[in-house]
Amino acid sequence: MLSPRPVHVVVLTVFLAAACWPSNAYAGDGTVVCDAKGVCHIIAEDTVTTPGRPGQHAAAENGAGARPKCADSLQGNAEVPCQLDGFGSWVNGRNCYFQPATPQPPAGDPAWEGHDAGDGAVYDAYCPDNPNMTSDYFAQPPDGAAAAVDPQTLAVQAVRDMTLLGPDIGIAPEPGGRGVIGMPVWMWANDTPHAWGPVVESASAGDVTVIATAKVTRVVWSMGDGTQVVCAGRGTAYKAAFGKKDSPDCGYRYALPSAMEPSGKYHVTATSTWTIAWQGGGQTGQLTELRDSAVDLDVAEVQVLNSR
Structure with missing residues (x-):
């Protein structure tokens, strides 16, 4: 009497053929190959028929084949990566990767599915089995998706929600007046909240909240004649009592008149460096933003009249 011969069945479902990496398949010694986006639909599964027990997996008899932690139920419970950079975390049952949308859609956007903005969150979705699904709302x-919240991404969102302005320029001589070559020019930044700081903003997704605090740490003055002056602080506001003294911390003297410029004036630009410290989600970090403001300054030569 002939013994039943083992039957080998190979099941292949191909979605993409790309640079891949393997992981173990559910129920058997097969292999799942995933592309960079997590499409894990090349399944090679050896199914061995055991005499007297048709359809029984040999691997299952040995106790193997436990369901993987993250599995695509639409593809034979094929194992998939639980996390994918840029796409978030896999959610079993929904067969998709989810991560909080950054920034969140504005109020009234259909993605909120009729809910108030901020009541829950909208998540970006990547679903290998359903490419038409790109987002979903969750209260x-x-x-699994909560782990996909990136605190630094929330920090960037918080900065985007800030109102950060260029320096509120103070300068002597005043714009509209006239300076003289060789005489001191005083520059300073007025202490205006959104032009100097601190400015505080927060951003949340899921149960993670990041708080960001922005302050100006330096101002670079481009004087319009090719010279830059770097000032670590706001500078000192000029008062008439200072006379012809130089600024103690943020000043300049022009060597040539502005009449040599096409506009007849020096275009003075002040660029502030905003340093933003953030913390949340068990992490801390720092971001930088630049903002600028400008004024035009008329600088003339001293006219000396000689009489005999």
């Missing part, structure tokens, strides 16, 4: 973070 609470879906299982």
Whole structure:
């Protein structure tokens, strides 16, 4: 009597053929190959028929084949990566990767599905089995997706929500007046909240909240004649009592008249460096933003009249 011969069945479902990496398949010694986006649909599964027990997996008899932690139920419970950079975390049952949308859609956007903005969150979705699904609303973070919240991404969102302005320029001589070559020019930044700081903003997704605090740490003055002056602080506001003294911390003297410029004036630009410290989600970090403002300054030569 002939013994039943083992039957080998190979199941292949191909979505993409790209640079891939393998992981173990569910129920068997097969292999799942995933592309860079997590499409894990090349399944090679050896199914061995055991005499007297048709359809029984040999691997299952040995106790193997436990369901993987993250599995695509639409593809035979094929194992998929639980995390994908740029796409978030896999949610079993929904068969998609989710991560909080950054920034969140504005109030009234259809993505909120009729809910008030901020009541829950909208998540970007990447679904290998359903490419038409690109987002979904959740009142609470879906299982596994909360871990996909990137605090630094929230910090960037908080900065985008800030009103950060260029320096509120103070300068002597005043714009509209006239300076003289060789005489001191005083520059300073007025202490205006959104032009100097601190400015505080927060951003949240799921149960993660990041708080960012922005302050100006230096101002670079481009004087219009090719010279730059770097000032670490706001500078000192000029008062008539100072007379012809130089600024103690942020000043300049022109060597040539502005009449040599096409506009007849020096275009003075002040560029502030905003340093933003953030913390949240168990992390801390620092970001930088630049803002500028400008004024035009008339600088003339001293006219000396000689009489005999």
